[in-house]
Amino acid sequence: MGRRVDTGRVHVLGVRHHGPGSARAVRAALEGLRPDAVLIEGPPEADALTRLVPELKPPVALLAYTPGDTARAAFWPFAEFSPEWVALDYAARAGADVRFCDLPAALSLAEAAPGPGTAPEEGGPGGAPAGGDGPGVAERSRVDPLGVLAEAAGYDDPERWWDDVIEQRPGPGADDGVPSPFPAIAEAMTAVRAELAPEPADPREARREAHMRRVLRSALRAGYQRIAVVCGAWHVPALLEHPRVADDDALLRGRPKVKVAATWIPWTHGRLAAGAGYLAGVRSPGWYHHLFTVADRPVERWLTEAARLLREKGQPVSSAHVIEAVRLTGALAALRGRPLAGLAELAEATSAVLCEGSVERADLVHGEMALGERMGAVPDSTPMVPLQRDLAACQRRLRLTPGPAPRDLDLDLREESARTRSALLHRLRLIGVAWGEPRRDPTRSQGTFRETWTLAWAPELDLALIEAGRWGTTVAGAAAARARDIAARAPLPELTGLTEACLKAGLDDAVDDVLARLADRAAEDDDIEHLMDAVPPLARSARYGDVRRTGSAALRRVAGQLMARVCAGLGPALSGLGDDAATRMVTAIDEVHGAAVLLGGACQDDWLDALASVAVREDVPGRVCGRAHRILYESGRIGGATTAVRLGLATSRATPPERAAAWIEGFLSGGGLLLIHDEALLALVDAWLADLAPQAFVDVLPLLRRTFGAFAAPERRAIGERARHLGTGASATAKATASTAVDSGRAAPAVATAALVLGAAPAAPMDPSRRAAERVKAAPRGRRPSGFPAKGTE
Structure with missing residues (x-):
């Protein structure tokens, strides 16, 4: 049989874990009781951390984790309007002894599935949407205790009932004469628990309450005369009625444990919101903060x-x-x-x-x-791993203040301070702390001297920092060690990406090690796709080496070696590819061409030679041939006349329509400006389409729709306008050729001037009357050439 606790010495205050009304009621109760000991629901491992409460700025959270295995971790958040925080603050100001009384994290983390979280059943200030630990209880007992009370009061929403009854009670100064809500809460919870008694008890809840009673008995034996217990409302009856000590000891005996470390970390209102997945979360932290902090x-x-x-x-x-x-x-x-x-x-x-x-x-x-998003702060004296301290020092030195709201950061890498900031953000990404997310802004310069980041600090990043502490005690050292560890087992494309990341992070020593590993892997790898994927990051790295004022000779040397192997193996790799493989290869060719342009010199020449050799082969897919011709044309390696001839051959009747459509898709992909500005090519495409047999046209139409559908709407309109004025067949080609003919009469003055400038013999002057006649003939109908008087004024 159990016995009832001495209510003259023990006062149990049942609360909602984050509620302004509960917090005000706790503050009023503590100021009236003036207890000499305060017990608060939370992990006992954090008892030594209560000394830091006066220096903390909520919202903050207790973090308990297993050193060396941070997959097992849990958070216990506190806001300014949390009753537990009010109790901590009161105990610090009044000099009362304060202890946490929930199940130790050493037990709860050993029982919990690996993975950080804010789980109320592990002892955090979790609970129902409307008071106490309710929703966790609701899931276990299949009945929401707050829902039962709300329904009895005529409410269909437990959240609204709890707000009306508890959270929106009058504030201090207006609360005179208003009775304390805690006796009523205790009575109501006792009735609900009695109603739910036939339901099977949750063993974890039983262990939590057994440990709460153990801590309470310890405080009573220590001689404290006024003990205040602040806990979830659901636990109040379990603390007022005590079973035998042996029964509680039996529940706790022999449970598995893990080693635990605890610290304070900043928290945010966003993580207190129920929408963030926190079981004890509230719908509107900003409104609750307002209710608690506004006096009237x-x-x-x-x-x-x-x-x-x-x-x-x-x-x-x-x-x-x-x-x-x-x-x-x-x-x-x-x-x-x-x-x-x-x-x-x-x-x-x-x-x-x-x-x-x-x-x-x-x-x-x-x-x-x-x-009401806001972020708390913890003092420098808070227990931290060395990596956390180094990052905090870097943030102060570089004036990068972490905050929960996303904000943009533009960096001009020509400035030393911007390069240092960029290096810090890249180093953090290497060790898995994604404080900043790089993004490309199409409205800004696309040069390599500018970076744009989106910064947003999340509380979980503190746990990621603790986990990354195994790589080193400083951000730079940890990033370099992590890069070397990745390089030891990364495939070739990932190695080149890692090289780029190390260069951006300013890890010069690590770059040398990664490059050495990359050269070894490249010598062993004979997959042409791997080699092609590896070149672009190296080329970008070489460019970044110039912008960031770091050496890039080694990068260019390795990139040149890879380019040579790509050029040598490109032809055999393209033979007999299927449609899907050809599509992937076109993307890879575009990427490698961009890298070749960045590298320039012999690399670019060798690459264009390789493309020229495969562009005319019949065993290469049409899409790849078309893309190769587009690159060769835009690079000036082949002229417009040659391109027109080859396009005509590729779209002739002797060529299967599917190959012709794929050739055109490869040639035109990436934009339609070429067709807008080159009417001869447009006329050839138009003539090919007009000459297709009906069934062949139906067969190639999906490919053409995919090609032209990828163009921007203004490009499609411009192409349509030009196509309306084209003929079909051979007449279209003749018209396109005639439209580019030179008017020698109108050009004669310019030719004569150029001849004088160059010192060449001037051409025979044209008879003025003949020149005038030529100008009139060339002028559009209804218009007079410049320099001629208007009709009737001769």
């Missing part, structure tokens, strides 16, 4: 802030709008029987009054305010 008139102040934000975004909002919005929220709350307007009423008033019915305008600010 929370509705009026909220709407005033919404109006200010709308005005900052260029929306016309006056004080009259705010007054009417306040009236509307009050009317809605009265109609719905709520003691205070909630977030739903504020959202409706913002949309209907401040934004004059525009939901889109309301969404500009309401979502931002409801989340």
Whole structure:
């Protein structure tokens, strides 16, 4: 049989883990009780960390993890409006002894599946959407205890019921004479647990409550006269009624344990939101923070802030709008029987009054305010691994302050400070700490001297830093060690990408090791696709070496060796490819051509020679041949006349329509500007299409639709406009040729001037009357050539 705890010495305060009403009630209760010991739901391994509470800035979280195996880790978050944080803050100010009383992380992490999380059943401040540990309990007992109480009160939404009864209670100063909610909460939870008693008990919940009682008994034996226990509301009855000590000991005896380390880390409101997957999360951390921190008139102040934000975004909002919005929220709350307007009423008033019915305008600010994103901070004296301390020092030195909201960072790599910042972000990515995400902005310069990043710090990155601590004590050292470890087993294409990453990260020593490994792998690898994939990153690395003022001779040497092997093996690799393989090869050829242009010199010449040799082969897929001709044409290796002849041959009647369509697809892929500016080529394509047999046209139409559908809409319109004025067959070619004929009469003055400049003998002057006649003949109908008087003024 159990016995009831001495309620004269023990006061159990059942709370919701993140709720402003619960937090205010806990603060009022503690100031009235003045306890000499405070027990708080949380991992006992963090007892020594409570000394840091005065220096912490919430939201923060306790992190418990297994050293050397950070896959086993858990977070216990605290916001300014968390009752547990209020209790910690009170104990620090009042000098009361404070302890955490939940199941030790050494036990909960040993039982939990590997993977970091904020799981309430592991002892964190988790719980139901509406109080206590409820939702975790709801999943286990198949009944939501808060749902039962809400239904009994006539509510269909447990969240709204808990808000009305607890969270939106009057704040300090207006709470005089209002009874404490904790006796009622204890009575209600006792009744609900009695109703759920036939349900099978969760062994983990039983162990948690057994350990809570063990810590409470220890505090009683230590002689504390006023003990306050702050825990989830669901646990209150279990702490008031104590079973035998032997029964609790039996529940805890022989359980597996793991070694655990604990520390404080910054947290964010975004991670406190229920939408982030946190079982104990709340719908609107920003609203709860506002309710807890605003002394009076929370509705009026909220709407005033919404109006200010709308005005900052260029929306016309006056004080009259705010007054009417306040009236509307009050009317809605009265109609719905709520003691205070909630977030739903504020959202409706913002949309209907401040934004004059525009939901889109309301969404500009309401979502931002409801989340109220903010990030906490921890002092330098917080236990950290050396890698965390080095990163913090780098952030201070480079003035890169971590924050939860994504923000853009533009870096000009010609500046020393920008290169140092870029190197830090690339080093962090190498060790798996993705603080920054590089992105390409099409509106900005595409040169290699500019980088654009999107920075956003997530609390989980602290755990990633702890895990990366095994690679070194500094960011640079850890990144270099990680790069060497990857290089030891990476395939050839990944090695070249790693070389590029090391160069961007400024890891010169690691680059030499990776290049040596790359040369060995390249000598062994005879897969042409692997070699082609390996060249572009090396070429980019050589260019980055120039921009970042690091040596690139070794990079260019290795890239040249790879290019030579690609050029030698390109022909055999292209023979007899299927359609899918040909598509992949076209992409690889484009990438290698870009690399050859970057490398320049002999590499580029050898590459164009290799393309020229395969472009005319019959055993090479049409798509590849067409692409090779496009590159050769744009590089100036073959002229327009040669290109036109080869296009005519490729689209002649002797060529199967499918191969001709694939040839044209390869030639035109990447943009339609060539057809817009070269009417002769357009005429050839038009003539080929016009001469196709009906069934052949049907067969090649899907390929053509895919080719032309990839062009931009303005390009397609321009091609259509030019095609409307083309003929078909041989006449189209003649017309295109005639359109490019030179008018020798109009060109004669320019030729004579050029001859004088060059010192050549001038051509015989043309008779003025003849020249005039030629100009009149060449002028469009209805227009007079320049220099001639208008009709009737001769």
